Amino acid sequence: xxxxLSEAQHRRLDAVSAVVDAxxxxxxxxxxxxxxxxxxxxxxxxxxxxxxxxxxxxxxxLGGAFGLxxxxxxxxxxxxxxxxxxxxxxxxxxxxxxxxxxxxxxxLDGVHAVLYDPSSLDIRPENTVYGFPFAHVRASGAGRRLxxxxxxxxxxxxxxxxxxxxxxxxxxxxxxxxxxxxxRRQFGRPLASFQALRHRLADAAVSAEAxxxxxxxxxxxxxxxxxxxxxxxxxxxASTLVPELVQMCGARSFTIEFGLHVFTxxxxxxxxxxxxxxxxxxxxCELAPARxxxxxxxxxxxx
Amino acid sequence: xxxxxxxxxxxxxxxxxxFVADELPPRWQDLIPGAEPASQFIVDFCHKLGERGWLxxxxxxxxxxxxxxxxxxxxxxxxxxSAGEPRGSQYMNVNWIGPAIINAGTPEQRAYHxxxxxxxxxxxxxxxxxxxxxxxxxxxQTTAVRDGDDYVINGEKVWTSYAAEADFCFLLARxxxxxxxxxxxxxxxxxxxxxxxxxxxxxxxxDIHEYNRLTFDNVRVSATVRLGPENHGWQVVREALSHxxxxxxxxxxxxxxxxxxxxLAGERGWWERDGVKTRLADAEAxxxxxxxxxxxxxxxxxxxxxxxxxxxxxxxxxxxxERIVAExxxxxxxxxxxxxGSVGNSQLKTSMIAGLGGGSVEVQLNGIARSLLGPNER
Numbered sequence: 001x002x003x004x005l006s007e008a009q010h011r012r013l014d015a016v017s018a019v020v021d022a023x024x025x026x027x028x029x030x031x032x033x034x035x036x037x038x039x040x041x042x043x044x045x046x047x048x049x050x051x052x053x054x055x056x057x058x059x060x061x062l063g064g065a066f067g068l069x070x071x072x073x074x075x076x077x078x079x080x081x082x083x084x085x086x087x088x089x090x091x092x093x094x095x096x097x098x099x100x101x102x103x104x105x106x107x108l109d110g111v112h113a114v115l116y117d118p119s120s121l122d123i124r125p126e127n128t129v130y131g132f133p134f135a136h137v138r139a140s141g142a143g144r145r146l147x148x149x150x151x152x153x154x155x156x157x158x159x160x161x162x163x164x165x166x167x168x169x170x171x172x173x174x175x176x177x178x179x180x181x182x183x184r185r186q187f188g189r190p191l192a193s194f195q196a197l198r199h200r201l202a203d204a205a206v207s208a209e210a211x212x213x214x215x216x217x218x219x220x221x222x223x224x225x226x227x228x229x230x231x232x233x234x235x236x237x238a239s240t241l242v243p244e245l246v247q248m249c250g251a252r253s254f255t256i257e258f259g260l261h262v263f264t265x266x267x268x269x270x271x272x273x274x275x276x277x278x279x280x281x282x283x284x285c286e287l288a289p290a291r292x293x294x295x296x297x298x299x300x301x302x303x
Numbered sequence: 304x305x306x307x308x309x310x311x312x313x314x315x316x317x318x319x320x321x322f323v324a325d326e327l328p329p330r331w332q333d334l335i336p337g338a339e340p341a342s343q344f345i346v347d348f349c350h351k352l353g354e355r356g357w358l359x360x361x362x363x364x365x366x367x368x369x370x371x372x373x374x375x376x377x378x379x380x381x382x383x384x385s386a387g388e389p390r391g392s393q394y395m396n397v398n399w400i401g402p403a404i405i406n407a408g409t410p411e412q413r414a415y416h417x418x419x420x421x422x423x424x425x426x427x428x429x430x431x432x433x434x435x436x437x438x439x440x441x442x443x444q445t446t447a448v449r450d451g452d453d454y455v456i457n458g459e460k461v462w463t464s465y466a467a468e469a470d471f472c473f474l475l476a477r478x479x480x481x482x483x484x485x486x487x488x489x490x491x492x493x494x495x496x497x498x499x500x501x502x503x504x505x506x507x508x509x510d511i512h513e514y515n516r517l518t519f520d521n522v523r524v525s526a527t528v529r530l531g532p533e534n535h536g537w538q539v540v541r542e543a544l545s546h547x548x549x550x551x552x553x554x555x556x557x558x559x560x561x562x563x564x565x566x567l568a569g570e571r572g573w574w575e576r577d578g579v580k581t582r583l584a585d586a587e588a589x590x591x592x593x594x595x596x597x598x599x600x601x602x603x604x605x606x607x608x609x610x611x612x613x614x615x616x617x618x619x620x621x622x623x624x625e626r627i628v629a630e631x632x633x634x635x636x637x638x639x640x641x642x643x644g645s646v647g648n649s650q651l652k653t654s655m656i657a658g659l660g661g662g663s664v665e666v667q668l669n670g671i672a673r674s675l676l677g678p679n680e681r
Contacts, residue, residue, distance in 0.1 A: 202669075
């Protein structure tokens with residue numbers, strides 16, 4: 001066990017930051033994605049590296065697709081057109097994140113995974129306020145079916161990416177709320193002096209912290225059950241944190257100028273993309289538990 | 304960053320599991336930790352742990368430890384908590400009373416107490432809370448007045464766990480009558496058979512746990528039982544508790560109960576009830592969240608860093624998981640939960656204690672808030 005970044009992990013995250021910083025503050029998510037895709041920041045990266053990159057990009061408020069690429073990209077066939085990746089469930093209703101700008105759309109249908117390129121899709125962008133580009137898609141041509149087993153692996157990686165994104169957004173949303181509580185004065189004193197608010201923020205911080213660590217551990221072990229559990233926890237965190245943090249920040253939380261929405265609105269749609277705690281809960285219960293004599297659902301190496 | 308175990312830690316857990324499997328009768332899996340705080344079985348079991356250095360593995364070898372890593376300390380806790388905690392009330396001695404004596408004790412105090420603790424020969428209780436000084440411990444009023452080579456102690460401590468079986472009490476008393484708050488307090492290591500020291504149970508609905516009232520009526524003790532400098536007991540306790548505020552790894556027990564509930568769900572037709580799978584997922588995720596946050600705190604401890612925030616986060620997560628699991632067990636067993644000794648009843652009582660035992664959870668929330676928002680005295 002070691003909860004600190006190794007030197008190599010530090011260097012990789014520093015390299016990601018350098019690319020993002022070089023893009024400048026006016027660069028949008030798609031522009032940053034292009035620079036990251038052209039860089040070597042993923043060379044030799046493992047799943048935990050991909051998770052931490054995704055988490056960090058989300059924490060910085062970037063609404064790009066590079067995190068998804070970092071966690072899913074190595075499962076896709078060589079020779080595909082470079083660019084963004086979008087993932088959707090076949091039964092999913094509503095628009096798909098990044099579908100308007102992806103070079104590859106992966107559609108998961110139970111145990112099958114099918115790849116589509118934009119030429120075989122009807123794409124209709126949807127205007128939303130969730131901090132990501134969305135589009136409705138309908139296949140107009142044949143896709144490329146991936147070998148058996150790919151669907152489950154891609155689904156797990158997709159969930160890790162969503163967990164990382166929620167973790168990063170949650171961390172920044174809490175920091176933003178803390179800034180608000182310490183600077184905003186009501187009834188002659190800072191909001192941060194009211195214990196009712198202090199405890200609510202502290203409680204939210206526990207959820208955000210556990211989301212990060214459960215996700216990182218799941219990325220490290222790449223254990224099916226750990227991934228679903230981390231996804232469940234992330235989905236639950238997003239659904240409980242958003243109304244809590246909005247309430248603590250008051251009406252200001254709805255305004256573009258304040259900026260909390262960057263993180264809260266993204267958490268709202270990310271948890272929907274995870275498909276909610278009810279479905280994840282069912283799946284977790286139906287996966288055979290990794291038994292441990294101690295009673296914990298032990299990560300690999302602890303059995 | 305990595306989340307696997309070193310070879311030494313994995314081997315330690317494996318050896319410990321073998322030992323527990325050999326030594327513990329199956330009924331221990333069904334006991335609530337603390338249900339048998341000091342039975343002869345526990346005394347014998349602790350002696351066996353002590354012989355291996357496993358009662359105090361994190362202590363220096365000269366005092367009966369094995370100088371094991373902080374990780375082995377938590378592995379030991381996880382394995383034993385999920386097996387009904389056959390150390391009984393020993394956890395206080397080994398977790399922080401012993402370390403307090405190591406840090407602040409005289410050579411004579413170390414020589415007298417530490418080997419007894421590491422061998423599992425003695426039980427302790429802590430005399431902290433008073434009727435008007437619980438979470439606000441600095442308001443305590445029990446006094447110890449110097450009289451020649453002795454101190455004379457008067458006062459009352461309440462809600463004291465495990466006192467009936469204890470050989471010694473780790474007592475906080477005010478030695479400067481003019482002091483207020485956390486100054487002017489000293490620590491005393493008081494034998495519970497000292498004349499004038501009485502212990503009586505406080506009746507409660509918590510049938511899984513016993514609380515006691517400790518009364519000190521002109522209890523005369525030698526000044527040699529004072530631990531650390533006079534009037535500086537707060538620092539002694541603070542230092543000792545700074546190394547052990549996670550308490551027992553209660554999430555390990557909650558995880559075991561969750562697993563039992565899942566096993567029973569098929570037999571009892573619970574799967575047909577609305578939301579059971581989602582709530583079991585909630586319980587499992589809550590236990591695992593507590594575990595990973597405790598590991599974060601242990602990582603800080605192993606590296607010699609401040610673990611304050613990590614411990615605060617972990618304690619809140621532990622309370623959450625105990626409450627979620629308890630509530631689920633209570634509801635799943637329905638009317639059976641009313642029976643004393645039932646899983647539902649025990650879990651209800653566990654959840655009632657969860658946010659209070661070892662300190663109020665609000666103190667942990669205050670600690671987290673302080674790190675996010677700064678102090679609230681504005």
